[in-house]
Amino acid sequence: MEKPPTIKDVASLAKVHAATASRALNPQTRGKVSTRTANRVLEAAKTLGYAPNSAARMLRTKTSSVAGVIIPDLRNPVFPPIVRGIEDGLHEAGYMALLGNTDGDEERERELLLAMRGRQTDGFILATGRRTDPAPTVPTVLVNRRSDAGDVPSVTNDNNAGIFSAVELLASLGHTRIGHAAGPQGLSTGWERYRAFVDAMDSHGLAVEPGRVTFATAFTEEAGYRAAMALQGDVTAIIAGNDLIALGCYSALAERGLCCPDDVSVVGFNDMPFADRQRPGLTTVRIPHYEMGLEAARLLLERIANPTTPAKRVILPVELVRRGSVAPPR
Amino acid sequence: MEKPPTIKDVASLAKVHAATASRALNPQTRGKVSTRTANRVLEAAKTLGYAPNSAARMLRTKTSSVAGVIIPDLRNPVFPPIVRGIEDGLHEAGYMALLGNTDGDEERERELLLAMRGRQTDGFILATGRRTDPAPTVPTVLVNRRSDAGDVPSVTNDNNAGIFSAVELLASLGHTRIGHAAGPQGLSTGWERYRAFVDAMDSHGLAVEPGRVTFATAFTEEAGYRAAMALQGDVTAIIAGNDLIALGCYSALAERGLCCPDDVSVVGFNDMPFADRQRPGLTTVRIPHYEMGLEAARLLLERIANPTTPAKRVILPVELVRRGSVAPPR
DNA sequence: TTGTATGCGTTATCAT
C-alpha cells in the first residue's frame, strides 16, 4: 500500500513547479501554460498514474464534483434506468453519484440529505419529491416527481397526455365503466394522473363514479392489489397509477376469478422493464426512464454552474404501448 | 448563503482552543478532555449548527467513510437488490456508496477506480470481477463474481449446488439430452456453472455432447438468444447460465416453433425480480441478492478496519425454485 | 510563461 502520487511528484518528474503542474493539469487553466510543458506534465501524470486528491481540491475550491441521488427504493424497477441515466449524465462532466434509498421515509431522507451535505455534495437529484416539499437551499433537481413549489427544476413525464391516450384507447374499444386504481395523492405522479383521469373521462363524456376510483397507499404491487380489491361499480377496465399497481390489479382480478383482458382490461404507467413479459403483456404508458435521468443530471449541472438561472421544468413525451392486457368489453 | 461555521468558531464561542474543540467533538478522543469543557464545546457546536467539513477531515485523516461500488450495469435486474443490500450494510457504519457502471468495459472500470480512489474512497465493492483480475491494493470485496486470486475477499453463491440441483430435477423428470447455454467463461459465475454442469451430468451418468453446450458472450437476453439458437443435438432441456440467458432461450424456442416446457424445459439462475412472472414462470436457482450485498458491505468494513485480516470467501446457499418452465420430456 | 507564498479546516504531535 504505497501512497498515491501527489501533484508534487508529477511536478518534479516533469521538472516544473507544483503550481505549473496544477495549471497544466486543469483544463480550465491549461491556456496559461506553454503547450510543451503542458504535455510534459500530462505525460508525467500518466506514467505516475496520478489522480488529484479530491479532498484537497474540495477544501480549496469548495466543490466536490459529487451529486447526491436520493430515491425511494432501487428495487422498484423504474429507478435503475433512471439512476443509470443520471450517472451517465453526471459522468459527462466528471461528476459522480452518491446514492441513497429512503424507503419513502421522510426522516431517513432528511438524515441522508444532511449526511450528504456534510460530505460537500454539490447538489441533489431527488426522486422522492412530495408535493408539499419546501424549496431546497442547495442546487436540487427533482426527477419523475415534482413539488408544487414552482422554483425547483424538475424532469417529469407528460402524465396528462399518457392518461388521456389510455382513456382514449379504452373508450375507442367501447369501454364506458372505466375504473382508476390511483397512486398516492401526496406524490405528484399519483396526483397528476388522477386529475388527468378525471379530465379525460369528462372530455370523453364518461362518468367517474365514486366507487370506481380507489387510491393505493403506495406505488407497490401489494398496495395496488388492495386498491383493486376495493374497486366497485362493475368496471370493465382499470387504469392503474403505475405498472406495479397494475400488477396488483392482475392479482386482484385473478383472485376474483376474472380474466384479463376478457373480463377486465388493465392499463399501467411507466413501461417498466419486463412489463412486456407479464402475463398478459401489460398495456402501459412508456416513459423515457433513461433520458429522464440524463436530463436531470444535465439540469443539475447547469444549476450548479449557475444557481441563479431560472428553474426549468422539463416534461418529456410519453407513448402508449398496447399489449395483451386490453380488449373490447364483453 | 453565509458560510458554515468552522471548528474555530465553535472553539472561540466555547472559549477554548480549536484543538481542544476538536478533541471534544470527536467521540474517539473525548476522554482526553474534561467533561465540563467537553459539554461547553458540544453546546457551542449545537448553537452554531456546526457540521465538520469533511473535505478537511478527509485531507487530514485520509478516510472518507465512502465506498466505491462498481457494477456492470444497474439495468441488469440482479444488481439493484445487491446494491440495495450494500447500501444498507454500509449505512450501518455511517458509510455511503459512490456508484459506477462499467458496461463490462475494462477501460471504463480502470477509469472509475482511479477517479474513485482520487475521491479518497476507503474501499471498493466490485461486481465486475473477471477471473484473471489482479489482486487490488486497496480494501476490496468482490460480490457475485470472484477472481481466481485467492487473497481477495468475496461473497458469492453456491453455483455448484445450484447447478447440481437443476440437473437433478431434470434427470429425475426423465431428461437425458440436457443442454447448457453457458455464460461467459471469463467470469467466475459462467465458469463455475459450466464446470458444475459437466460434473453434475457426469455424476448422473449423463453424456455432455459437444453440440449441446454453447457459450453466450454476455449475460444478456440477446446473447442468450444466440447461444440457444446455436444449440444442437436435439435437447429436451436447457440449463441457462443465468435468467437473462434463459429468457433468450425462450425467444429462441419460440422462433423455432418449440414450446416451453412441452418440447423443451428451461432452467435459469438467479431468480431475478419478475422471473416468476415470465411466460412460462421461470424455474431457476434463487440466490440471496440482498443478503449478498449486505454481507459484502460488512466484509468490506471489516477489511477497512483491519486490512491484514485474512481474506474471507463467503459462499451463500441457494435454492432451486420450480415453476412452469420444466416438465417431463415428451 | 513560470515560480513563490498563502490558506482552505481539520487533527496529530508536540510542549506546557
Add this chain to the structure above:
DNA sequence: ATGATAACGCATACAA
C-alpha cells in the same frame, strides 16, 4: 487537561 504548531494536497493571487 489544554494550547501551540505543523501538515495533509491543492489552487490561486501575486511576483518575477
